[in-house]
Amino acid sequence: MSLLEVRDLVAGYGSGPSILKGVNLTVESGQVQCIIGPNGAGKSTLLKTIVGLLTPREGKIIFKGQEIQRLRPDQVLQEGICLVPQERALFPNMTVRENLRMGGYMLRDRRLMEQRIEAIFDRFPMLRERSHQKAGTLSGGQQQMLTMGRTLVLKPAVVMLDEPSLGLAPIIVERIFDIVRLFAESGLTVILVEQNARKGLEFSDWGCVLDLGKTMFDGPADSILSDSRIQELYLGKSKPTPAPETQA
Amino acid sequence: MSELIQILLLGLALGGVFALMASGLTLVFGVMRIVNLAHPIFIIMAAFISYWAFTLYQIDPLLTIPVNMVVMFFVGIAVYKTVLARGVDKPGYVTITVLITFAVALTLDGLLGYFFSNNQRVASPAYATEAIFIGSFFIPKAQFYAAMVSLGLIGLVWAFLKFTRVGYAIRATTQNRSAAQLLGVNVGQISTFTFGLGIALAGASGALMSFLFSFFPAKHWEWIAILMSLIVLGGMGSLLGAVVGAFLLAVVSAYVSSFFGPTWSPITFYLALFLILLIRPEGLFGEKQEAL
Numbered sequence: 352m353s354l355l356e357v358r359d360l361v362a363g364y365g366s367g368p369s370i371l372k373g374v375n376l377t378v379e380s381g382q383v384q385c386i387i388g389p390n391g392a393g394k395s396t397l398l399k400t401i402v403g404l405l406t407p408r409e410g411k412i413i414f415k416g417q418e419i420q421r422l423r424p425d426q427v428l429q430e431g432i433c434l435v436p437q438e439r440a441l442f443p444n445m446t447v448r449e450n451l452r453m454g455g456y457m458l459r460d461r462r463l464m465e466q467r468i469e470a471i472f473d474r475f476p477m478l479r480e481r482s483h484q485k486a487g488t489l490s491g492g493q494q495q496m497l498t499m500g501r502t503l504v505l506k507p508a509v510v511m512l513d514e515p516s517l518g519l520a521p522i523i524v525e526r527i528f529d530i531v532r533l534f535a536e537s538g539l540t541v542i543l544v545e546q547n548a549r550k551g552l553e554f555s556d557w558g559c560v561l562d563l564g565k566t567m568f569d570g571p572a573d574s575i576l577s578d579s580r581i582q583e584l585y586l587g588k589s590k591p592t593p594a595p596e597t598q599a
Numbered sequence: 600m601s602e603l604i605q606i607l608l609l610g611l612a613l614g615g616v617f618a619l620m621a622s623g624l625t626l627v628f629g630v631m632r633i634v635n636l637a638h639p640i641f642i643i644m645a646a647f648i649s650y651w652a653f654t655l656y657q658i659d660p661l662l663t664i665p666v667n668m669v670v671m672f673f674v675g676i677a678v679y680k681t682v683l684a685r686g687v688d689k690p691g692y693v694t695i696t697v698l699i700t701f702a703v704a705l706t707l708d709g710l711l712g713y714f715f716s717n718n719q720r721v722a723s724p725a726y727a728t729e730a731i732f733i734g735s736f737f738i739p740k741a742q743f744y745a746a747m748v749s750l751g752l753i754g755l756v757w758a759f760l761k762f763t764r765v766g767y768a769i770r771a772t773t774q775n776r777s778a779a780q781l782l783g784v785n786v787g788q789i790s791t792f793t794f795g796l797g798i799a800l801a802g803a804s805g806a807l808m809s810f811l812f813s814f815f816p817a818k819h820w821e822w823i824a825i826l827m828s829l830i831v832l833g834g835m836g837s838l839l840g841a842v843v844g845a846f847l848l849a850v851v852s853a854y855v856s857s858f859f860g861p862t863w864s865p866i867t868f869y870l871a872l873f874l875i876l877l878i879r880p881e882g883l884f885g886e887k888q889e890a891l
Binding site: 433452 | 764767768770771774775777778779780781782783784785
């Protein structure tokens with residue numbers, strides 16, 4: 352049995368048209384799965400629907416054998432699926448440490464929470480130095496590091512990352528991917544949406560191509576990378592152009 | 600010079616009470632973006648509880664604070680659940696809440712006026728006519744006690760927000776609602792609780808109002824402008840802002856009142872509201888708000 356299974360999912364915003372028009376996805380435990388596809392394909396919508404921010408119009412989301420498509424976000428998190436959204440998800444007027452504590456909001460065991468925060472500080476000394484600083488004063492890259500590091504306080508079974516490297520300088524992007532690697536090494540199952548499709552796939556065990564609200568292809572990441580048709584349509588024939596320079 | 604200090608003392612004592620009145624309003628706005636125009640009528644409702652407790656049973660208004668808070672907490676939750684909880688995530692919610700809370704204010708104003716009449720009332724415990732002397736300066740005991748109780752309660756609220764799990768959730772929801780939701784905060788529950796807490800603070804304020812200011816149901820209209828100006832100056836949604844705004848404007852109004860006469864004192868608040876919105880709409884400690 353797969354850890355997470357999405358079947359014929361149809362969803363959209365408010366009374367608007369359906370963005371997802373029958374998405375299928377299978378995620379195995381302990382894998383890194385990359386979802387690629389052009390802008391507007393429904394990648395973010397898929398993640399938001401899985402986590403309960405949107406209620407599906409049709410289809411099922413099955414996690415550990417149970418249907419979860421009717422649950423609230425806090426209940427989905429309780430089940431063990433956490434979304435790190437594309438937009439900054441920090442609390443700007445709370446300190447770095449308080450933001451980490453919010454990451455462990457679902458943990459009833461305060462001692463365990465503080466232990467894990469210490470472990471995160473050991474891994475990211477930059478965060479310890481700034482533990483009393485307000486999160487809003489960190490740079491873009493630091494904020495993203497905090498947002499992702501925060502996930503390790505709860506250690507959910509599945510972490511879904513929505514374009515974690517978006518808008519960050521290349522040197523910071525490398526750090527971000529280090530954290531994704533850390534997630535995988537910690538035994539978390541990772542679902543990664545990445546605009547740099549080639550890099551995302553190189554990083555993953557399994558890949559999935561989403562376009563026009565449907566799953567176009569689903570298979571091992573290396574087979575997607577070597578498929579000439581997918582290369583042409585979604586990866587760009589040649590090596591990817593470097594990401595545009597943006598603020599760190 | 601000594602007169603200026605005397606006025607400052609009176610202004611500060613008043614500011615403490617204003618701060619408590621405004622704290623519930625700013626808290627509710629922070630978490631839910633509800634501009635609660637009914638806040639002052641809830642204060643007056645609670646003032647009636649304290650007033651009748653004193654008039655009928657000679658119970659000190661200060662002692663009714665806990666009762667008021669519990670009663671008004673549940674009144675708040677009932678009002679929130681019946682008229683405000685729906686449509687929280689819909690666009691235009693903020694605008695709609697102005698109308699809804701306006702309607703709540705009108706309704707309660709009418710009901711209270713019908714049952715208790717619009718006669719001016721004030722509870723007069725013994726300390727209402729006594730004063731504390733510090734050297735050559737004085738503070739009326741009633742104002743002194745009220746300010747101390749207010750600051751104590753605000754301190755408790757601050758500690759609650761700063762150190763408890765629910766407090767973390769409230770602050771997180773204020774700053775980034777969707778992120779709080781993604782970390783497991785049941786924002787619906789937190790919203791309901793915060794509204795109850797805000798109205799409970801109105802309940803505590805009501806106990807103080809019952810012996811500090813003469814009140815009647817329709818008087819809440821005046822208070823709306825005063826309380827709005829305090830939290831707009833401080834920055835809507837900020838507890839610290841509400842406290843600073845309250846002290847600043849209370850002191851200024853005390854000076855205005857003593858130099859130009861008490862009839863001019865209310866204009867301090869209207870003028871301040873006007874100027875702040877022109878010059879620095881986000882207030883002293885507020886975040887810049889996106890256009891609604």
